[in-house]
Amino acid sequence: MSSFSTAYPTDGEVIDIGGSSINLTFVDDQLPKEVAYTSSMEKWNAIADKSYQTSDEMAIIKATAKQVVQQLKSGTHIIDLGAANSKKFEPYVHEFISQGKECVYVALDLSHASLVEHIAKAKATFPGVKCIGLWGSFEQGDIYFNKTRPTARLFLSLGSIFYNAPDSMAKDRCVELKLHMTPVDRLIAGQDGPTGAEASQTHAAYNTTAWTVESELNKAMHYFDVTANHEMQCTKFNINVPAGTVFQMFKSWKRYEAEIHELTNEVGLNIETLGKAENSGMRQYLIKTAEN
Numbered sequence: 001m002s003s004f005s006t007a008y009p010t011d012g013e014v015i016d017i018g019g020s021s022i023n024l025t026f027v028d029d030q031l032p033k034e035v036a037y038t039s040s041m042e043k044w045n046a047i048a049d050k051s052y053q054t055s056d057e058m059a060i061i062k063a064t065a066k067q068v069v070q071q072l073k074s075g076t077h078i079i080d081l082g083a084a085n086s087k088k089f090e091p092y093v094h095e096f097i098s099q100g101k102e103c104v105y106v107a108l109d110l111s112h113a114s115l116v117e118h119i120a121k122a123k124a125t126f127p128g129v130k131c132i133g134l135w136g137s138f139e140q141g142d143i144y145f146n147k148t149r150p151t152a153r154l155f156l157s158l159g160s161i162f163y164n165a166p167d168s169m170a171k172d173r174c175v176e177l178k179l180h181m182t183p184v185d186r187l188i189a190g191q192d193g194p195t196g197a198e199a200s201q202t203h204a205a206y207n208t209t210a211w212t213v214e215s216e217l218n219k220a221m222h223y224f225d226v227t228a229n230h231e232m233q234c235t236k237f238n239i240n241v242p243a244g245t246v247f248q249m250f251k252s253w254k255r256y257e258a259e260i261h262e263l264t265n266e267v268g269l270n271i272e273t274l275g276k277a278e279n280s281g282m283r284q285y286l287i288k289t290a291e292n
Contacts, residue, residue: 013132074096086158115135188286193256193257194254211226254281
């Protein structure tokens, strides 16, 4: 299977769409997510690999990839928003191949090193599929996607990212997405919902002795306070962390299914629930323009 794209002439390349200018500074003792997604990507991946969200979402993907790809044209670009060296995109590529359709895999990520490694792995797994990396943020991706128009696009926002924001910001993301979407495009969004069991599952994934991790839930907003159990020196940023120092990990939002449907419909997009994990609140949603 061979894939061609005039938008990305060089197979395997990583394009800097603004990633080299990302700000990595702390704000009010809150750990910016960009630090975890860039300088400490290998540690973040280790946490994510053990997360219930990862395994639960992959199960949904494997169960629904066929029906998703059946809706898409040959030549579709799979846009992986926040690839994070994850294999979650693979079932979709396998389905394109199985259905005799061409596709191009485009991975967007903040970490250049992780992206280079990820694209190399993707090419090794799918040598007949064009694989491209976009180094930058979601906002920089929005600008870039407005400049390109492939045959069709399957946007992947996996791992509770797209709706993981205050209501106004989540709605703005839907509005921005709508500007990119044509009737032949689709978005797959994964989002965790409150069930009451997340704290213990998440703590198990972090599995750290250097920090005490305390989970806090304020309505739909979820965050962590991490307390240093002993003095540490961060050589990357030349920061001394005394024992007892508390950092607030970046906030996240867990949303109920009805809430996500309502928020999405309000901006004029259609949404359906693809599936729900058996043992958690993780769900996947299929989103398309209302003109379909």
